[in-house]
Amino acid sequence: MTSSARTQPDRCPGVLAVHQAADGGLARVRLPGGLLSAEQLRLLAAASIELGDGNLELTSRGNIQIRALRPGAPQQLSDRLYAAGLLPSISHERVRNILASPLSGIDHHSQYDVLPLAAEFDRLLCRRPELAGLPGRFLFALDDGRGDLGAVGADVAVRVLPTQTAVLLLGGESRGAEITLDEVPAVMVAAAEAFLAERAAQGSEAWRIAELPDGAVQIYKRLGLLQATAVEHASTELLAGPYEQTDGRTALVVTVPLGSLSPAQAAALADVADRGDGQLRVTPWRSVVLGGQASVRDLEPAGLVVEPGSSWNGVTACAGKPGCAKALADVRADAREVTPRIPAGRRPVHWSGCERRCGRPAGGFVDLVAAGNGYALDGVPVAAGLAEAVAAARGVQ
Ligand code: SF4
Structure with missing residues (x-):
C-alpha cells in the first residue's frame, strides 16, 4: 500500500x-x-x-x-x-523493534558483538521524545557481519564489515553508507529522525521507508552520507541444533513448533537456560538460542526441536481460527497434522488463515492460504493430497 x-x-x-x-x-x-x-x-x-x-x-x-x-x-x-x-519505556514501548543477529558474540561467524550497540541504540531511542511517534511497524536491525538479517527488510539496518566498520542500509536495500562502529547507535537514531522529517516534508503517512517515494535516497541526503557500499545477504536459515561457541562451549538453537510455547516448554527452556548462562535469545525464526553449554536432555520430551533435520524447522503459521475473526481455517491444527508427515525441506512454509498472511517469513516461502474449502498452495488450489503437495513444494531432501 x-x-x-x-x-x-x-x-x-x-x-x-x-x-x-x-x-x-x-x-x-x-x-x-x-x-x-x-x-x-x-x-x-x-x-x-x-x-x-x-x-x-x-x-x-x-x-x-x-x-x-x-x-x-x-x-x-x-x-x-x-x-x-x-x-522500560512507557512512551516508546511499541517502537523498540530492534533485531540483532541471534548468535552475535557467540560463534565464529560473528565478526563483532552487536548486542552492546543494540543496547546503546535502545537507550538513545527511548531518550528522543519525537521518536515515540515512529510507526509500530518500523524495524531496526543490527547484523554482526554474517548477513543473516538481510532478508528481514529492516527500515534502518547496520551490518558489520570485515574491516571492523559498518554499513548503514535503509529500506531493505543492499547498498548503503559506511560508518564507524562507534557511530552506529547515533547514526541509527539520526536515520529514524530523518525518516520522520522526510515523511513530514512529503506530507506522507508512510509506515516504512520503502513506502516513502525515494525514501532511502532522501534520508541518506539528509544524513550527508554517500550510498556507496554494497553487501550480499546470506541465507536467513538458522537451523535447530548445536553451535560451537568461541569459548569452546556449545550453544543450542531450539525451534519452537509454530512459535507457540506451552507452559511446560517455557519452563523447560528457563530451566536449561539457568544451567547455562541464564539468558535466552528469541530469534526472528520462531526459535530460541541458549548459550553456555545448553543440554538437550529436557527439551525434546517437552516437544521442542533440537534436530537440524526436523521437518518443523522453517514451518510457521498465523493465529488462524479460533483466535482471529478473519481466519477461514484452524491453520495451526492443520500444520500440526501435516508437518510431521513430511521430511524436512529446503523451502520454509507459512500457513495463513486468509490472504493477509500475518507473520509470514522474510524471503521466499511455500505459501499456504486457507480458501474456505481447503488451501491454495503458491496461489493454486490443492484438490487433494495436501501433505504430498507441501512436500513437493518444500523441495524435500
Ligand atoms: S493471516 Fe488472516 S487469519 Fe491469519 S492472523 Fe492474519 S488476519 Fe487472521
Missing part, C-alpha cells in the same frame, strides 16, 4: 495498546535484540497462564505475544512487565 493512500490508523499492538482479537486481548512484548532472562521468561509464562491462554507466541520480529487476555488483564500484565524490567 502506498503511503499517500493510507487511511488506517497504526494499530500495531503493544503491552499498553492491546489489540482486541476474536479470542480476547493480544499484547506484544518487545524484546530488543531478542534478549530475555530465564526469570523473565518464567514471569511471562506465569502471566499468560493467569491472564491469557497460557501460551507464549514468538513473532517474526523476535518478540513475544500473549493472547486471550481477559477484560482487566492488560493493566495487571503491564504492571508485572514493568516490575520485571520488560517495559
Whole structure:
C-alpha cells in the first residue's frame, strides 16, 4: 500500500495498546535484540497462564505475544512487565523493534558483538521524545557481519564489515553508507529522525521507508552520507541444533513448533537456560538460542526441536481460527497434522488463515492460504493430497 493512500490508523499492538482479537486481548512484548532472562521468561509464562491462554507466541520480529487476555488483564500484565524490567519505556514501548543477529558474540561467524550497540541504540531511542511517534511497524536491525538479517527488510539496518566498520542500509536495500562502529547507535537514531522529517516534508503517512517515494535516497541526503557500499545477504536459515561457541562451549538453537510455547516448554527452556548462562535469545525464526553449554536432555520430551533435520524447522503459521475473526481455517491444527508427515525441506512454509498472511517469513516461502474449502498452495488450489503437495513444494531432501 502506498503511503499517500493510507487511511488506517497504526494499530500495531503493544503491552499498553492491546489489540482486541476474536479470542480476547493480544499484547506484544518487545524484546530488543531478542534478549530475555530465564526469570523473565518464567514471569511471562506465569502471566499468560493467569491472564491469557497460557501460551507464549514468538513473532517474526523476535518478540513475544500473549493472547486471550481477559477484560482487566492488560493493566495487571503491564504492571508485572514493568516490575520485571520488560517495559522500560512507557512512551516508546511499541517502537523498540530492534533485531540483532541471534548468535552475535557467540560463534565464529560473528565478526563483532552487536548486542552492546543494540543496547546503546535502545537507550538513545527511548531518550528522543519525537521518536515515540515512529510507526509500530518500523524495524531496526543490527547484523554482526554474517548477513543473516538481510532478508528481514529492516527500515534502518547496520551490518558489520570485515574491516571492523559498518554499513548503514535503509529500506531493505543492499547498498548503503559506511560508518564507524562507534557511530552506529547515533547514526541509527539520526536515520529514524530523518525518516520522520522526510515523511513530514512529503506530507506522507508512510509506515516504512520503502513506502516513502525515494525514501532511502532522501534520508541518506539528509544524513550527508554517500550510498556507496554494497553487501550480499546470506541465507536467513538458522537451523535447530548445536553451535560451537568461541569459548569452546556449545550453544543450542531450539525451534519452537509454530512459535507457540506451552507452559511446560517455557519452563523447560528457563530451566536449561539457568544451567547455562541464564539468558535466552528469541530469534526472528520462531526459535530460541541458549548459550553456555545448553543440554538437550529436557527439551525434546517437552516437544521442542533440537534436530537440524526436523521437518518443523522453517514451518510457521498465523493465529488462524479460533483466535482471529478473519481466519477461514484452524491453520495451526492443520500444520500440526501435516508437518510431521513430511521430511524436512529446503523451502520454509507459512500457513495463513486468509490472504493477509500475518507473520509470514522474510524471503521466499511455500505459501499456504486457507480458501474456505481447503488451501491454495503458491496461489493454486490443492484438490487433494495436501501433505504430498507441501512436500513437493518444500523441495524435500
Ligand atoms: S493471516 Fe488472516 S487469519 Fe491469519 S492472523 Fe492474519 S488476519 Fe487472521
